[in-house]
Structure formats: structure tokens, C-alpha cells
Amino acid sequence: MRHFDWRPLVVSSMMIGALAAKAETRPQYGGTLHVIMRAELRSLDPADFNSANVSSANLSSTNPNSTDTAQPDSFARRSLTMLMFDTLVTVDKNLRIQPSLATSWQASADNQRWQFRIRSGVKFHDGTPLSAEIVAASLRAANPAWKVSPDADSIFIVRDSSDPELLEELALPRNAIVKRNGNSLPAGTGPFHIVDWQPGKKLAVAAEENCWSGRPFLDAIEIEMGKSFREQMTAMDLGKADLVEVAAEQTHQVSRGGRRLATSTPIELLALLYARDVASPQETLLRQAFALSVERESIRSVLLQGAGQPAASILPNWMSGYGFVFPTAADLPRARHIREQMHTTPTWTLGYDTIDPMARLLAERIALNAKDAGLSLQPTVASATDLKLVRIPLASADPWIALANVAALAGVPLGKEEGSVEDLYASEEALLTTQRIVPLFHLPVSYAASTTLNHWALRPDGGWNLADAWLGSPNRVQ
Numbered sequence: 193m194r195h196f197d198w199r200p201l202v203v204s205s206m207m208i209g210a211l212a213a214k215a216e217t218r219p220q221y222g223g224t225l226h227v228i229m230r231a232e233l234r235s236l237d238p239a240d241f242n243s244a245n246v247s248s249a250n251l252s253s254t255n256p257n258s259t260d261t262a263q264p265d266s267f268a269r270r271s272l273t274m275l276m277f278d279t280l281v282t283v284d285k286n287l288r289i290q291p292s293l294a295t296s297w298q299a300s301a302d303n304q305r306w307q308f309r310i311r312s313g314v315k316f317h318d319g320t321p322l323s324a325e326i327v328a329a330s331l332r333a334a335n336p337a338w339k340v341s342p343d344a345d346s347i348f349i350v351r352d353s354s355d356p357e358l359l360e361e362l363a364l365p366r367n368a369i370v371k372r373n374g375n376s377l378p379a380g381t382g383p384f385h386i387v388d389w390q391p392g393k394k395l396a397v398a399a400e401e402n403c404w405s406g407r408p409f410l411d412a413i414e415i416e417m418g419k420s421f422r423e424q425m426t427a428m429d430l431g432k433a434d435l436v437e438v439a440a441e442q443t444h445q446v447s448r449g450g451r452r453l454a455t456s457t458p459i460e461l462l463a464l465l466y467a468r469d470v471a472s473p474q475e476t477l478l479r480q481a482f483a484l485s486v487e488r489e490s491i492r493s494v495l496l497q498g499a500g501q502p503a504a505s506i507l508p509n510w511m512s513g514y515g516f517v518f519p520t521a522a523d524l525p526r527a528r529h530i531r532e533q534m535h536t537t538p539t540w541t542l543g544y545d546t547i548d549p550m551a552r553l554l555a556e557r558i559a560l561n562a563k564d565a566g567l568s569l570q571p572t573v574a575s576a577t578d579l580k581l582v583r584i585p586l587a588s589a590d591p592w593i594a595l596a597n598v599a600a601l602a603g604v605p606l607g608k609e610e611g612s613v614e615d616l617y618a619s620e621e622a623l624l625t626t627q628r629i630v631p632l633f634h635l636p637v638s639y640a641a642s643t644t645l646n647h648w649a650l651r652p653d654g655g656w657n658l659a660d661a662w663l664g665s666p667n668r669v670q
Contacts, residue, residue, distance in 0.1 A: 223663035224412040225645065227435045228427055229268040230547055232392040232418040237378050238273050238368040239334040267460075267585050267637050268437070270365040271655035272415065275397055276317075277368035277380035278405075280308055280327070281359055283652050287589055289359045293322065293369055293381065303356045306349045314404040316371045317385040330369045356610055360590040365653070383408040383659045393417055409662035420547050425640070434645050434663070435656065438638040439550060440499035452641040458501055458508045458634035459654045461584040464542075464558070465602060466628050467577065477530050478537060478567065479627045484527040485565035486558060488520050488632060495553055500635040506598050506620055508634040511591045514617050518624075518631075527565035539568040543577035555581050583635075589652055591616055595623070602628040 234240075280294035294308040314322035324342035331340045331349070339350040349358065361367060371379040377386050381404060384397035395415040399408050419427070424436035428451070438446050438453065446453050470476050488502035501508065502520040509515030531537065542559060544551040555571035558581070562569040569579075587597035592610055599606040604626050606619055623629070637654040648661040 218664070219409060219647070219662050220664050221407075221409050221662070222411050224414060225410050225435065225658065225661070225663060226433050227413060227415045228419050228424045228433045229415065229417055229437055230419060230421070230424075231266045231268040232547075233269060233272065233395070234391045236272070236276070236386070236389065236395070237372070238277060238366045238370060239330075267654040269655075270585075270651070270653055271658075272395065273365035273368050274382065274651070274655065275384045275413065275658065276382045276386060277365075277370055277378075278382050279365070279368050280362045283360070283363045283589075285649070285652065287652055289363065293327070294362075297359070299358075303354045303358070304351050306351075306355075306358055307346050308349070309346050311404070312345065314381050315402070316379040316381055317400060318371070318373070318379045320371055320379065322369070322381060326371050327369050330371070331367065333370075333372065334367055354610065357590055357592055360588055360593055364587060364593070365655070384413060387412070405659070408659055410658065413658065418547065420549060422549065428640060428642065431642075434642040435648070436640050438640050439548075440635045440638065441495065441497040441550065443499060443636075443638050444497065446638075446640050452643065452645070453638060454641070454648075454650050454656075455636045455638040456650050456654050457510055458636050459586045459589075460635045460637055461503070461506060461508075461586060461598065461631060462500070462554075462633040462635055463506075463582060463584060464630040464632065465580050465582050467579065470627050474534060476627065477533065481527040481530040481565055482540075482562055482567055482569075483627075483630050484523045484530070485561045485567065486630070486632065487522040487561050489522075491554065491557055492633065495550065495557060496633070496635075500633040503631045503634045506623065506629065506631055507586070507591050507595060507616075511586070511589065511594065512616060512620070513613060515634075517617075522561070524564055527567075531566040537567055539570055540579060541574065541577040542569050542571045543574060543580045544571060545581070545583075546573050548583075551581055585637075585654060587653075595620055598629070599623050602626070604628055 278293050280292060281297070282290050282292045284290050293311050293314065295311050297306060297308045299306045310322060310324050310327055316322065320326070324345060324347050328340045328342040328347045331338060331347070341348050351358070355361075369381065373379060377389060383400055383403045383405065385400050386395070387398045388394065388396035394417065396412065398412045399410060401407055421437060421439040421442065424433065425438075425442070425446070427433040428436050443453060443455060466479070470479065492498065492500060492502055503515065504518035504520045505512070505515040507515060542555050544555040552571065559569040559571050584598055584601060586594040588594050595616065596606045602623070604623055607622065637650070639650070639656060641648060644663050644665070646662050646664050649657050651657050
């Protein structure tokens with residue numbers, strides 16, 4: 193398999209680390225960190241956020257009372273998972289695989305049969321020792337199609353075909369090792385344990401004194417959920433938050449405010465997802481006309497304030513190397529010509545996330561673009577719509593894993609999940625040909641932190657790493 197160039201993400205991570213190191217003071221224990229996020233998590237079980245279990249029908253649902261167990265992935269979700277749970281292996285800032293709950297591993301020559309030796313002396317937060325049996329059960333729950341079996345102090349994973357990306361898959365937060373306790377909260381082995389959990393509203397965690405990887409510096413972290421970007425920045429201005437999310441279009445303003453800002457490479461896909469497959473040749477033409485009507489450059493310039501990159505590809509160029517091949521420019525004359533071939537056109541409904549004020553503006557602007565092409569698009573906050581405007585976190589820096597994640601969310605099986613860059617391009621083009629997804633932009637993920645938060649950094653997957661963070665004076669100690 194051809195190796196892909198992931199250096200841009202590595203450089204970004206190193207720069208963020210350098211900026212944090214420049215401002216930090218001498219490490220100290222104690223304190224409660226206050227975090228605010230947009231996501232409204234209904235479950236803490238990583239398996240409930242498996243992309244294979246989340247369809248485009250419930251992705252970015254606008255219904256706050258939804259009882260669906262499966263929820264879409266998010267950067268905040270990944271961050272919270274790694275506070276409480278560990279994976280068998282991890283990916284460092286240089287995108288190298290490192291041991292975690294597995295101390296070593298080996299694979300057969302065809303990468304189909306894998307053995308992982310489980311770390312000894314590790315306990316879950318409820319005092320239960322980590323065992324191969326619990327590890328195997330946890331991975332089977334997250335991946336029903338996998339064949340996972342325990343054997344003494346090891347587990348074996350047997351795949352139906354060669355899986356050279358298995359290590360990268362096991363490093364994903366959704367594959368964190370969990371001890372499930374029936375109707376009780378799941379137990380993990382991470383640096384923090386659960387103290388208070390109010391689904392969709394609040395999560396409080398406290399330092400695990402006997403964590404196998406060492407006690408964290410922070411005593412506790414309190415996370416408030418379901419707050420818009422505006423509400424988060426207001427809380428930070430009032431001194432009520434130490435770490436908040438920042439909308440892509442707000443990064444310039446935040447950086448001028450003197451706060452610590454961390455921004456990744458573009459690892460989030462802003463796209464339109466259709467709720468169903470194309471039903472007729474006429475609909476194929478209408479979807480083609482609609483895709484040609486979207487004026488990405490003007491939307492980026494006006495609404496996104498120059499943030500992000502216009503995209504007609506699913507994978508960003510830094511990840512695949514060929515993203516520039518897909519044209520992003522609008523072609524209204526061609527869109528109108530296609531529309532004129534239709535005697536009648538339906539009115540499509542476009543759903544958007546009510547907690548994201550930019551989503552409404554984007555939906556309205558896209559609807560105006562469609563109107564210019566002679567199409568009818570109605571933005572709505574209803575849960576059942578013809579299309580949805582969604583933000584899709586790319587699951588991994590590995591392009592095959594990222595593409596497979598998007599394909600699963602779009603409800604389209606990916607024919608091949610390994611191979612050369614040519615194979616990757618063919619798979620992505622095939623996914624786009626289904627007309628289930630219209631890529632719009634590749635966006636970075638950004639966070640603002642108070643000057644008292646030290647030694648925190650973005651993970652390679654876009655989440656934040658707080659295991660080694662600490663609170664201290666903003667004045668640097670020499």
C-alpha cells in the first residue's frame with residue numbers, strides 16, 4: 193500500500209505544542225477545569241458513536257428529544273472518550289502508533305490475523321482488573337462484524353480480508369475499551385472517572401488517583417453541553433469557561449483578543465447529505481444541476497470570513513494528494529440548462545442544526561444559489577428532510593478510514609478499503625457518483641483556551657488532550 197503524506201497535520205500539531213510550551217508555567221496539581229461544547233451527548237459508551245451504526249437519517253439530528261442510541265461522531269465526543277477510556281494503541285503527534293492497553297502486537301503476513309498482548313496490572317475505575325475477556329467483549333460490541341477472541345493474556349482479531357489499517361482503526365476513540373455494567377454507567381481505565389452525568393447537559397469527571405498511566409494534574413473537569421459558539425465565547429469572556437470551541441469564521445477575531453487559540457489542518461467536512469438514493473434519471477439531472485449551483489467561493493468569502501477550503505472532494509487535499517482535481521467553481525449557465533430540460537421540479541427541504549447559527553445562514557445562502565438555477569430548496573429545522581447540512585469529522589488521518597467513515601454515514605458501502613492512491617481516488621469518485629453527498633468545504637477545528645490552562649494540545653484526530661494539562665498562573669516562571 194502506498195504511504196500518504198500526513199506531514200501537514202504533524203507540522204500543525206508541533207506548532208500548537210510549541211505555542212503552548214512557550215506560555216506554560218511550572219506544572220502543579222489541583223483545580224477544576226471548565227469546558228463548554230455544542231454537542232449534546234446522550235451516551236458515554238464509545239460503541240454508541242460507531243459510524244457504522246449511524247446513518248445519514250439521524251446525522252446531526254435537529255430533534256433534541258430524539259431517543260436514538262446511535263449518535264454521530266464529533267471532535268468533542270472523541271475528547272471526552274479519551275478522558276475516561278483507553279484504546280489498545282494510540283497515535284502520537286507524529287502519527288506513529290504507540291502502545292497503550294496493548295503492550296505489543298503482531299500480524300500474519302496477509303494482515304488478516306492479529307494478536308495483541310494485554311497490559312497487566314491495569315484496573316477499571318470500578319476496581320475490576322483489565323482482562324483479555326473484557327477487552328474482547330468491548331471490541332465485539334463496537335464492531336459486530338469482527339471476530340475477536342481472548343486467549344490467556346492476549347486477544348486475537350481475525351478479519352475476513354486483509355486489514356493493514358487495523359492499528360489505526362483500534363486507535364479510534366470509538367474502539368476504546370469499556371467494561372459495560374448493564375444499566376449502570378460504563379467503566380474505563382482512563383485518567384478521569386465519572387462523578388456526575390446528566391445526558392445532553394453536563395458531565396463531571398475527577399482524577400483517577402491510581403490510573404495506570406499516572407494521575408493527571410487536574411483534580412476535576414466539568415463539561416457543559418448544548419451551547420452555541422456565541423454562548424461559549426460569552427462564558428469565556430465572563431471567566432466561566434477555560435476551554436471552548438471556536439467557529440471557523442471567528443478564529444481571526446478570537447486570536448486578536450489575546451486568548452490562546454489552537455487550530456488544526458482542515459479535518460472537518462461540511463457537506464450536504466441526501467436522505468435517500470436517486471429515484472429516477474430526472475432526479476439525477478436535478479441533483480447535478482443543484483451541485484453546480486453552489487457558489488462556494490462567495491460563501492467562503494462572505495459567511496466563513498475566508499476560513500476553510502472550498503471542496504468538491506470528500507477527502508482534503510493534504511490527506512489524499514488529489515483533492516484539487518475535483519472542480520469547486522459554480523456553473524450557473526450549465527445548471528440552468530439542465531434545469532430547463534425538466535418540465536417540473538419538486539421543492540426539496542434542507543435541514544440544518546439549530547444550535548449552529550452559521551448553519552442557518554449557510555442553508556439560506558445555498559437555497560438562494562439553487563433559486564438562481566431555477567430550483568426550489570426550503571431550509572427547515574424539521575428532523576425529516578430531503579437533505580441535511582452536516583459537519584462530518586474525518587475519523588482518522590488515514591485516508592481509507594476517513595473515506596469509509598463518510599461512506600457509512602452516507603449509507604453507501606465502500607467497495608474497497610485499501611490499496612494505492614489510484615484505488616483511493618477511484619473509491620472516492622464512485623462514492624461521489626452515487627449523488628448521496630455534496631462536499632462543500634474542508635474546515636479546521638479550533639479551540640480557545642484561557643491563559644491559565646497550560647500544556648494542552650490538539651490530538652491528531654482533532655480532539656483535545658487534557659491528560660497532562662494543568663491550571664496555573666499566566667505569568668511564566670523562569
